[in-house]
Amino acid sequence: MIPRKISVAKKKTPQEDGTTEEKIKQAARKVFIRKGFAATRTRDIAEEAGLNLALLNYYFRSKEKLFDLIMLENMQQFMLGMKDIFNNESSTLNVKVIDFVANYINLLKSQPDLPLFILHELKANPQKFVENVGVKKVLFESHFFKQINEATKGKIDSFQLVINMMALTVFPFIACPLLKSIGNLKQNQFDELMEERKVMIPRWINSMLKIK
Amino acid sequence: MIPRKISVAKKKTPQEDGTTEEKIKQAARKVFIRKGFAATRTRDIAEEAGLNLALLNYYFRSKEKLFDLIMLENMQQFMLGMKDIFNNESSTLNVKVIDFVANYINLLKSQPDLPLFILHELKANPQKFVENVGVKKVLFESHFFKQINEATKGKIDSFQLVINMMALTVFPFIACPLLKSIGNLKQNQFDELMEERKVMIPRWINSMLKIK
DNA sequence: AACTATTTTAATCAAATGATTAAAATAATC
DNA sequence: GATTATTTTAATCATTTGATTAAAATAGTT
Structure with a gap:
């Protein structure tokens, strides 16, 4: 009697491969970010x-569940990028600002619609998403926060300064169509404007830190 | 034969009174600003x-026409408030910054959802609305623009500085749910934070102007 | 190769939505 | 007061949407 040969091939499930599921997610990310939840039809994603x-x-059970998944991933991407920058104990305050600005401008140049999408959907449904971000801890316990306090001796509220960094970096992308119209800018000119801001924002932040 | 007495009473048309029409507009403004076009049903407005x-x-023919009307009015309200401030030839650059910031923070405290609404709908449909704003002329031919150029001797791009003023003033309202969560702020604390910014933003702008 | 499990498909469904309709109600005119 | 014009109403419609269904196709297992 010959022993049965036992197959060691791992069970292949499409969910693990993620081919169809992953395709749906990628498409959903694109369309949700472009049009927002309410204006996106499931047919658009398909x-x-x-x-x-x-x-x-079949894969996600409902439009809403698919959206929740995408939204959380996007928020993680958007917010947690700060983590490594803010907690790098070997970089100065100024380098952290430079890194933050460069990191986010580069990210948003490749995904210019991301912040507006996140903030719009966040406002539509604040309770649902805000508590999952985990950026509170990242920010308030960060090396960066300490550095601001030391550099300003409490003259400037650290949180206000972080708001300023975010505002100066992110707002142009949110207001992009308006700014393009006002300034008569083509897309490549807008890109140049943002490259210039990469250099200038750290300088502007630095000048704020120097106020007596 | 007695001449007919001619009635001089003006024809009263509800459209001129605007009672029903005005009620619809006010309701539409509220709901559209809160939920955006796509998520607003005509039943919500009714x-x-x-x-x-x-x-x-009956009064507006379609949801879209009603929306277009509201959107244009909102954009005018949001953008043209700059006009008087920027063209006041008797105020200094610094006073203009103070007036701009105070004016917009006061406006947005009473209508915190306005900027996010405008920018979101603007992105959904840029061609439709951008050309009607008229702020390009207001800004680039303004006394304010001249003042920036003189003060900085071209060291800072004037347009970039205006972007900064808008960013520092408007972004916190756009990002309000996120900032409240991060900073653990109640609404009255957020309001105080914005009052503090009324004072600090002109100082921050001034420090930028002083960069060598 | 036969059987079972999973994925995919196209049709269909139930509910929602912007819009229309026709009648009733109200306002305006003489 | 009778007639006409306008506004309002509630029902209805035509289309769209997220979701379901059952069968076909494909993949996995023995």
């Missing part, structure tokens, strides 16, 4: 993915 | 106004 409409419910 | 659903089509 078309973007080149897949059958019913697969969205 | 309920907000306490009127029958069919009146929206």
Whole structure:
């Protein structure tokens, strides 16, 4: 009697491969970010993915569940990028500002719609998403926060300064169509304007830190 | 034969009175600003106004036409407030910054959702609204722009400085739910934070102007 | 190769939505 | 007061949307 040969091939499940599921997620990310939740139809996502409409419910059960997943991933991407920068104990305050600004401008140049999407959906549904961010701890216990306090001797509220960094870095992307119109800018000119801001924002922040 | 007495009473048309029409507009403004175009149903507006659903089509023909009207009014309100401030030839650059910041923070404290609404809908449909703003002329031909150029001797791009003023003033309202969460702020604390910014933003702008 | 499990498909469904309709109500005119 | 014009109403409609269904196709297992 010959012993059965036992197959050691791992069970292959499409969920682990993530081919169809991943396609849907990528398409959903694109369309949700571009149009927002309310204006996005499940059919839009299916078309973007080149897949059958019913697969969205098969894999994610509902439009809303798919959206929640995408939204949380996006928020993590947007917010937690600060973590390494703010907690790098070997960099100065000024280098942290430079890194923050460069990091976010580069990120947003490749995904210019991300902040407006996040902030719009956040306002539509604040309770649902805000508590999952985890950036409170990142920020208030960071090396960066300490550095601001030391540099300003409490003259400037550290939180206000962080707001300023975010405002100066992120707002142009949020207001992009308006600024382009006001300034008569093509897209490449807007890109140049943001490159210039990469250099200038750390200088502006530094000048704020120097106020007597 | 007695001459007919001619009635001089002006024809009263509800459109001129604007009672029902005005109610619909006010309700539409509220709901559109709160939920955006896509997430707002005509039934929401009718309920907000306490009127029958069919009146929206009777008076405004379509949801979209009603929205376009509201959007344009909102953009005018938001953008053209700059006009008087920027063209006041008897005020200094610094006073203009103070007036701009105070004016907009006061406006946005009473209508905190306005900027996010405008910028979100602007991105959804840039061609439709941007050309109607008229702020390009207001800004680039303003006394204020001249003052910046003189004060900085071209060291800072004037447009970049205006972006900074807008960013520092408007962004906290756009990001309000996020900032409240991060900073653990109640609404009255957020309001205080914005009052503090009324004072600090002109100082921050001034420090930028002084960069060598 | 046969059987079972999973994925995909196209049709269909139930509910929601912006819009229309026709009648009732109200206002205006003479 | 009778007639006409306008506004309002509630029902209805046509279309759209997220979701479901059942069968076909494909993949996995023995």
